[in-house]
Amino acid sequence: MNIKTLALAAITSLMLALGSCSSSKTALPYFTDIKDVKEGTLPLDDYMSVIQPDDELYISVSSEVPEATAIYNLPAMNPALRDKLTQTTSPRMLTYVVDKEGDITFPVLGRIHVAGLTVEQLTDELVKKIGADVKNPIVSVRLVNFNVVVAGEVKQPQTIRVDRNRISILDALAAAGDLTEYGERSNVLVIREENGERKFAHLDLNSSEVLTSPYYYLQQNDYVYVAPNKVRQSNSKYNTNNSFKLQVTSTIVSAASVIASLVIALTVK
Secondary structure (H helix, E strand, C coil): CCHHHHHHHHHHHHHHHHHHHHHCCCCCCCCHHHCCCCCCCCCCCCCCCECCCCCEEEEEEECCCHHHHHHHCCCEECCCCHHHCCCCCCCEECCEECCCCCEEEECCCEEEECCCCEHHHHHHHHHHHHCCCCCCCEEEEEECCCEEEEEECECCCEEEECCCCCEEHHHHHHHCCCECCCEEEEEEEEEEEECCEEEEEEECCCCHHHHHCCCCEECCCCEEEEEECHHHHHHHHHHHHHHHHHHHHHHHHHHHHHHHHHHHHHHHC
16 A cells, blocks of 8 residues: 555545544533532422313222222213224223313212312312212322423424423423424523413523523423524525525526527527
8 A cells, every 4th residue: 555545545534533523413501500510409399280270180089999989980981083983992081171160070079179279189189078988088180181392493392291290391301302402592482371371481491590480390281492593593594595596596597598499499490
């Protein structure tokens, strides 16, 4: 192998190494205001989602004697959907939909006001009421419609179905694959419907103060949007302008080609 070949191989290897270094992605941090603090304490919020009108609840009641609590459960059913009439479906319990007044109608107990209660508080209340007639009742309450939407500059925009009683903004972003490198960490928008109003807040994930925000823990049907940073916006404008220029150039070239063809045809004649 001569000197020129060795030099070419060395240059090629260096270019590949530089290319691999430039293409590797660097993780972008959160909470940069405490990145140099070795250890410390942060406030802890014991937030739990509260039940609201239009929420859907799954409630089951059991005990050591199943017959004693059977009357407190809604009947099981097979929902007959038009596109699934020929399919076998497993029985499921009916759910309770909270009305506009914040009430549900519960077997035996009648109307119960549930709006404003947490799942745990409603569970305790039902245990107390049913316990007056049944020994050691076991009550399970779950929010069926606890969904949040995460959109914008995340790797996997999606609607997240929450199977627990609370979810934080960090949990939701992690479930969506985390922010892309183009996500603006200082501008994460949360839109929330609460008490008949649509509210919103901009969260700064660079600051640890987000941990004490009333929007840190998400509520059912919250919408989370990660705004694009300036680099993404500039790239988008650049690509749009280039695409427009390419279309114009292509149109001009096509028109010139047609005109040239006509001129040639007329000249030949």
